[in-house]
Amino acid sequence: xxxxxxxxxxxxxxxxxxxxxxxxxxxxxxxxxxxxxxxxxxxxxxxxxxxxxxxxxxxxxxxxxxxxxxxxxxxxxxxxxxxxxxxxxxxxxxxxxxxxxxxxxxxxxxxxxxxxxxxxxxxxxxxxxxxxxxxxxxxxxxxxxxxxxxxxxxxxxxxxxxxxxxxxxxxxxxxxxxxxxxxxxxxxxxxxxxxxxxxxxxxxxxxxxxxxxxxxxxxxxxxxxxxxxxxxxxxxxxxxxxxxxxxxxxxxxxxxxxxxxxxxxxxxxxxxxxxxxxxxxxxxxxxxxxxxxxxxxxxxxxxxxxxxxxxxxxxxxxxxxxxxxxxxxxxxxxxxxxxxxxxxxxxxxxxxxxxxxxxxxxxxxxxxxxxxxxxxxxxxxxxxxxxxx
Numbered sequence: 001x002x003x004x005x006x007x008x009x010x011x012x013x014x015x016x017x018x019x020x021x022x023x024x025x026x027x028x029x030x031x032x033x034x035x036x037x038x039x040x041x042x043x044x045x046x047x048x049x050x051x052x053x054x055x056x057x058x059x060x061x062x063x064x065x066x067x068x069x070x071x072x073x074x075x076x077x078x079x080x081x082x083x084x085x086x087x088x089x090x091x092x093x094x095x096x097x098x099x100x101x102x103x104x105x106x107x108x109x110x111x112x113x114x115x116x117x118x119x120x121x122x123x124x125x126x127x128x129x130x131x132x133x134x135x136x137x138x139x140x141x142x143x144x145x146x147x148x149x150x151x152x153x154x155x156x157x158x159x160x161x162x163x164x165x166x167x168x169x170x171x172x173x174x175x176x177x178x179x180x181x182x183x184x185x186x187x188x189x190x191x192x193x194x195x196x197x198x199x200x201x202x203x204x205x206x207x208x209x210x211x212x213x214x215x216x217x218x219x220x221x222x223x224x225x226x227x228x229x230x231x232x233x234x235x236x237x238x239x240x241x242x243x244x245x246x247x248x249x250x251x252x253x254x255x256x257x258x259x260x261x262x263x264x265x266x267x268x269x270x271x272x273x274x275x276x277x278x279x280x281x282x283x284x285x286x287x288x289x290x291x292x293x294x295x296x297x298x299x300x301x302x303x304x305x306x307x308x309x310x311x312x313x314x315x316x317x318x319x320x321x322x323x324x325x326x327x328x329x330x331x332x333x334x335x336x337x338x339x340x341x342x343x344x345x346x347x348x349x350x351x352x353x354x355x356x357x358x359x360x361x362x363x364x365x366x367x368x369x370x371x372x373x374x375x376x377x378x379x380x381x382x383x384x385x386x387x388x389x
Contacts, residue, residue: 003061007077010057014084017043017050018091025181025188026095027159027263037183041197041207044180097179097187101141105243109236116226119255119318121154121163122235123147123220129232131225132156134163135254136240139247141179141187141200143238144168152218153177155200157187158254159263160377161276162201163222166215170194184380185263201373201381222372223319231352255318268292271375271387279378279385280322280370282307286382288375290389294320298333299340302388309368312340312351322370323353 023031024040043050062081065073093099109130120131126148137143138158145152153168159182168175170191177189180197187200196208203215221228229235240248253259257266257276267274269292276291282304289311294300300311310323310331315338325331331349334341340349347358353365371378379385 003064006057007061007065010054010061011080011084014051014054014058015087017047017054018084018087021047022091022095022181025183026097027182027185032182032185037188037197038207040181045195097141097181101139101179102244104136104140104143104241106241107143107145108239110239111235112237112239113225113229116229117224117255117316117318119222120225120228120237121156121165121220121222122228122232123152123154123165123218124232124235125150125152125218127234129228129235131228131235131237133225133238133240134222135248135251136238137163138251138254139244142177142189144176145238150218153215154220155187155189157182157185157200157377158251159185159374160187160201161264161373162186162371162377163220164200164203164371165218165220166203167218169216170210170213186377186381199381201377217369219367219369221367223321224314224316227314227316227319227352266374271389273374273376275375276372277375277378278311278320278322278370278372279382280304280309280368281382282309282368286378286385287388288378288382288385290387291372293389299331300388301331307368310353310365311370312353314351319351320370320372321352322368323365324368325365 021043024036062077065077119134121134121137122129122131128148130147132143132154134156137154137156141156143154145154151168151174153166156163175191175193177191180188180190182188183199183206189198189200194209196205196210198215199206203217205211205213225237254264259265265274266276269275270290277288278291279286279288285304287304289300294311294313295317298313302309308325308327310325311320313320328344329342330344331340331342342349345359347355347360349355355361355363
């Protein structure tokens, strides 16, 4: 192999290596549409020796040209190597997810009732409750914490609008996770022990030695802080970390879907790439419900297998509930009174599933795990989902 051929092969290899390693796990144009995570994982786990191969080819030729080459060849080589240095810096210290998003350094919880209309992910365990504002955890992508003495991993992906809470135990051992990138626009985390990559939306390991394993999900709810505190008056709320104020400011408007970012802005039409849906899975079956229909109809009764399901929404059009009920009830929205009524017992119900008037006063419908997220996310990770129009 001639030295010039070795030089160009080595340079192209090095440039491609640095760029593709990051390209496939970050939201660059065209990078998230295909199943490339296995290749990206191979590059990430083998980056050192792959670099050595490329550098061996380049150094062999560079030393020759620096000794015997013409001035313009030497200048050109130095210029190309400087460009490689810039690419190396950008794709290892600027564009990597772990270099762009960090864990909070100050975690403070208060009985905070300011800004009650902000959306939170709420978690309640053993009588303790905490609220995690989306405009905070949306930047961090994950917050490690404890609720009721139980460790929790509170996660959020703003590009999918997916909030999930998991138990951070892998094979019975507490695991530390770091944000490593994304796959199909969904955040991925890497555990520190096995270096497997885990999908945020499903809690599954999608590559690495633990591929196919599943994190245990912890029940959570998305709603406004005011409605969460009404259900859990003792709840504490995560406060903004002052070290990341500018990062939180960049997500203002995310709750309403009004950000200018093409990755995170809501499509207000129905069943579009970034339309909002409510996704529910039960016993291996899944359905997606159009957010616009819920806002218009106020209640959506349905079934998923044997589960009788009632979707409701508060007057603020932000807080929704998914509730289970037995088949002796039949719900409709009473537009004259702006209330939910069971036509069989003539009882009156609130959106949160509590009965306030009638023969069933004091009864409470039980919550069902449900998520508000972008349509592209739900259909990607639940390919057999049924669209409820």
